[in-house]
Amino acid sequence: EGGLAVAAAESLIGSTGLGADIKVKGNATSALFSESQSRFLLSVKKENQEAFESLVDATLIGEVTEAPILYI
Structure with missing residues (x-):
């Protein structure tokens, strides 16, 4: 639950030093x-x-x- 932002954050939990740079177009919310x-x-x-x-x-x-x- 929570959409793409939460899914991205959850996917990084427990990773070994990885992050992400996410850019969305239009209505960010x-x-x-x-x-x-x-x-x-x-x-x-x-x-x-x-x-x-x-x-x-x-x-x-x-x-x-x-x-x-995690950059958004």
Whole structure:
């Protein structure tokens, strides 16, 4: 529960020093906290990004970082 912002934070809990840099367009509150059924948060390795995007209609909203900070 909590939308993409909470899902991103929860995915970093317990990680070994990883963080994320997330940027959303439009209404940030809706984009980050909406719990609609059509939202999923996935991590895809850079080398697999092109293949993934050819199979799935997705929007890139950020990147995993090596700094243990979540930037939104």
